[in-house]
Amino acid sequence: RTRLPRKGLGLQVYSYDWFQTDSSVTIAIYTKQKDISLDSIIIDNQDDSFRAETIIQDYSYLIHIRLSHEVQEDVSARIVENVGKIEIVLKKKENTSWKCLGHPLENHNSFIPRKDVGLHYRECQLISKEDVTHDTKLFCLKLPPSSHLQTPVGQHVYLKLTVTGAEIVKPYTPVSDSLFSEFKEPVLPNKQYMYFLIKIYPAGLFTPELDHLQIGDFVPISSPEGNFKISKFQELEDLFLLAAGTGLTPMVTILNFALTRVRSLRKVKLMFFNKTEDDIIWRSQLEKLAFKDKRFDVEFVLSAPTSEWTGKQGHISPALLSEFLKRNLDESKVFICICGPTPFTEQGVRLLHDLNFSKDEIHSFTA
Ligand code: FAD
Ligand code: NAD
Structure with missing residues (x-):
């Protein structure tokens, strides 16, 4: 049994257990965290090492063992939500009874800061x-x-x-x-x-x-890494996304999450900066989505357009931002995400502060 070392997280006790049938072995991890989801667990079974990393904030709870018997290749995981239990199901290669789950490997059954686990x-x-x-x-x-x-x-x-x-x-x-x-x-x-x-x-x-x-x-x-927090979406009403070039990539899942999971959401606006029309990633999909979902708007801004371009032009600027970042209502809860080349992001964050958006209302994706 392992105790969480830090105050803020409470003193929950983490533990695991296992049980078997003729054909399967189930490993149950008890987290007591009600909001646990399938992206909190990373499982690998390779090179004689079975590894299950449960991530809770900046900590990992590791199960790390050499299994006592061989299992089939595919592994599945499920969450028993209301009790914060994770179940991992392994299929036995042979229908024999296992006396033990296996032999502990490095950091097995321990709770350690994520930065000390290293990327797997x-x-x-x-x-x-x-x-x-x-x-x-x-x-x-x-x-x-x-x-x-x-x-x-x-x-x-x-x-x-x-x-x-x-x-x-x-x-x-x-x-x-x-x-x-x-x-x-x-x-x-x-x-x-x-x-x-x-x-x-x-x-x-x-x-x-x-x-x-x-x-x-x-x-x-x-394994994944990053400090973006979906808790920022709680009660969110207006979401503004500022992306340049491949800086669109984090916006894809953010957009998806906001439109499908954030009930309070009224409006999502994307301002997408590119050099030319040919550089715009998923332009027709973005336009289709804006057509389909009235909560979503997209505006393209080009820094090196051809003479035919009738849309917005230039680099990120106070004029572009102050027009774009209109709150739906005076008091509405706003969140802004920004991602692109470093000078774009740095300049954007400066401009957002100048426009009186607080640190709390901005997430910038940086290296
Ligand atoms: P690099 O060798 O880094 O060169 C990049 C460009 O800069 C080239 O055009 C090169 O000619 C030029 N260059 C290199 N050195 C110099 C120099 N000294 N002076 C002038 N120009 C120079 N990218 C994506 O495409 N998709 C993503 O989803 C994505 N996600 C990312 C997430 C994060 C958190 C971060 C930090 C970056 C992400 N990137 C993403 C960028 C990605 O990590 C790489 O930086 C990118 O793919 C460039 O890699 P490269 O080694 O091919 O180019
Ligand atoms: P790009 O060179 O095609 O530029 C796209 C737009 O960015 C330009 O049209 C312009 O509006 C703006 N821009 C470029 N340089 C600028 C500058 N010096 N000042 C102000 N605005 C500027 O962009 P790209 O080649 O697609 O590069 C995308 C960048 O996004 C890469 O640097 C990549 O590392 C970064 N990125 C970061 C993450 C992350 O999570 N941190 C994720 C994806 C991409």
Whole structure:
């Protein structure tokens, strides 16, 4: 039994237990957290090591063992919500009775700060790659069946490649396969696909290498990371999204979450900054969504338009923002998310402060 070390989290007791039938083994993790969800648990079973990491705020509770017997590849997880219990089901390879679950490995049954756990990687397979714009592609990668991992809204993962003998890791933000995929919980058990919108920079270190991968190749993907908090959406009425280029990526799941899960929401507005029309990621999907859902509006701003462009032009500016950031009602609860190239984001945050938005009302995605 493990005790939470910190005050703010309370002194809940974390523990696990296991039981078996002829054909399966169930590991039950008791968190006593009512708001636990399937994105709080990351499971991997590879290289003789079974690992289940339950994430609660900045801490991880780890189950880490060498199982005593072999299991089939696929693993499933479910939440028993009202009691904060997580159940992991493993299928036995042979119908024998297990005397013990296995042998403890490093940090088994312990509660440690996330930053001390380190990022864990699993090999994911490239399933498909589709052009989205002239330089941005939608990559689909498949998690191994022995893993369970869902990236929380607004968080990112790391992809790892070996480039000329050196291991390089870069962060990327998982998206849905389109703006119209339903965001439901509990998610279907077979949620093994991860999608990424990635811009290929011809002179870049990592992305040309990623682009050279063949369908079927493997890429290690890390556990999620990030400090975005969906608690910011409580009672939210007006959501403003400021994105530049691939800075759209965190907005995809945020948009989806806001439109499907935030009851208090009245309006979501996206201002999307790009160089030219050809650079706009998912333009027609964004327009379709705005047409379909009256709560959502999108405005495109181009920094290097052709002479035919009749829409908004320029870089992020006080004039563009003060017109865009109109509250629905004087007192309405507002939240603003901003993501793009560092100078864009830094300038945007300065301008938002100048317009009297508080730190609490802004989330900036930075490196
Ligand atoms: P780099 O080698 O970093 O080069 C990038 C560009 O800068 C190239 O055009 C290169 O020619 C130019 N450049 C490099 N060095 C210099 C220099 N000294 N002077 C001038 N120009 C230079 N990207 C996505 O596409 N999708 C995502 O979902 C995504 N999510 C992210 C999430 C987070 C939290 C962060 C921090 C970044 C994210 N990024 C995302 C960006 C991504 O991590 C990489 O930075 C990006 O893919 C560039 O990688 P690269 O190694 O190919 O290019
Ligand atoms: P880009 O070069 O195509 O530029 C898009 C727009 O950004 C431009 O049209 C312009 O309006 C604005 N912009 C660019 N440089 C600017 C500057 N110096 N000052 C003010 N505005 C400027 O963008 P891109 O190549 O798609 O790059 C997207 C960036 O977003 C990358 O740097 C990437 O690392 C970052 N990103 C960060 C995250 C995160 O979570 N932190 C996620 C995704 C992308």
